Amino acid sequence: MDVFANIALGFSVAFTPVNLLFCFFGVLMGTLVGVLPGIGTVATMSMLLPATFHLAPATSLIMLAGIYYGAQYGGSTTAILVKLPGEASSVATVLDGYAMAQKGRAGAALTIAALASLFAGTVSTLLIAMGGPVMAQIALKFGPAEYFSLMLLGLVASVVLASGSIVKAIAMILAGVFLGLIGPDANSPVPRMTFGIAELSEGVNFVAIAVGLYGLSEIILNLEQRLIRTAPVAMRELMPNREEFRRSVGPAIRGTALGSLLGILPGGGPLLASFGAYALEKKISPTPERFGHGAPEGVAAPEAANNAGAQTSFVPLLTLGVPSNAIMAVMAGAMTIQGIAPGPKVMVEHAPLFWGMIASMWIGNFMLVVLNLPLVGLWVKLLQVPYRILYPAILFFCCIGVYSISNSAFDVYLAVGFGIAGYAMIKLGFEPTPLLLGFILGPMMEENLKRTFLLSGGSAAPFYERPISLTLLILTVAMLLLMALPAFKRTRETALSAQ
């Protein structure tokens, strides 16, 4: 089958009324989640997992994917209008988006963001359609050594985008890996490192960690800062003028390219993509001093990149079976619920599902432009709810989200522990994201490390004798060396301190 036959198959699946409806529901939920700070994508998707039991596999994945990329759009709306990034991946958009809004160009910034996202979504969907099968071919050559090296690269890559100290970021990764190892152990019937707590025998609940680190600690930090809502900026016109449009085209294209690339990287995804694209535009711009003061390039590039990165981060999951970030881990969970093992076989054995999901992303991106531009007034209204009303509601969603995963009060207490720890950690300059990624990849790395040494009889040779693994390891080392370079350190600090 060639690409077009595949895409046609995808559209025939995605255009059924049920799938269109759930695609719409997904992007609507996603926009809502993106607009409201304090309710994360991960928590929302996890909460809806039980609801997907009764849906067809393709339908449930289409809906969940919609939440994910919908949140990218919603997050940028609040970033531009009230200087509050609803999602971490829109942090880079705040700088110039809000500055544009203050100059009375809020409508233009929103349109640039939406169009750049749509463009990126379209291109990256095509890229997945063309590149997916190639990746799946490569994936068939992957043994445990390659998987281990790939995940190591992903973890090291995640350090690059963690703000603050590199040493602290690595410490967080390691802590995450350790947390991931708690609980079930393939070799023995006795759960390990649980201090005898029965609730931990299945491992630490992922949602409890995510909600604690991202949900609860964010509420605490917001309250501490006496978060006062900035009044949303009034909007005059939605259309960017010729100058703004001209300035946005190049950054949108480069953002799409960089975002697609960084999204594929394990440990990558929309967050890395948006920061990378912003830094790149600032670097190559002849007038970098305009950045931060309402440069349309600073909106177009990260918005294109985060959407492209969100789409292409499905590639490692669907072709290698390796989730590259927390959200992909939830997607992997959803696939497992439906009895589909994520990996290279998905494309062959579940072709309608794979291509249907890809086609739905394209449709969903169109829905989002329609949802976001004409209805932006509605989202702004939602933002006028004062935080003193909003935070108990967000806290409620955190509680019910964690509790409903397995009706366990223990998980709620666990979330409290992670919330407090997360608050103290953020105050001390630690980042939660490396921890979460370590948590997801840790157990898989252990498994592949074990298998490699078991097959080689205790020799490390497979890691450096197999070309793919060697390449991945060289990339990992190169990245570490790069981070040690003083020049890179400075660039990274300026790029990240921009938040």
Add this chain to the structure above:
Amino acid sequence: MRRLLNAETLSGAFVLALGGIGLLAIGNLEIGTLNDMGPGYMARAVAWAILAFGAVILLMGLRAEMPPIPAMEWRPALAISLATIAFGATIDRQGIVIATIAMTVLAGFASPITRHRETPILAAALAAGAALVFVVGLKLAIPIWPR
């Protein structure tokens, strides 16, 4: 004299504590050999690596003048924790209505931005919404009223 206790030394101590708890949790888990790793192999390696990084952070904090320990505000942290714990402690037996009300009331003490005369309305609205959406609508297996 340089401050011995600063943000970095405290961070280092925190990471060292994490590694220590890790080693405690591992206890005497079987290590195994490189070609047949036991459940304690990678866990131990990771715990020792955590300790090493904790030591590095601590030493770097001792070596130079570092920013002081940031001021923590315990009121929001405490109130939000208590509110969440109250939710967990009541939802199983007292049901979603009481759990949500308890949570909202306690959360109201987290910050001076709260207007306490609004709390009853907010609690009632959240509790009603919670019961309707999650128990009636999404059919989660949670009781509405005490059982």
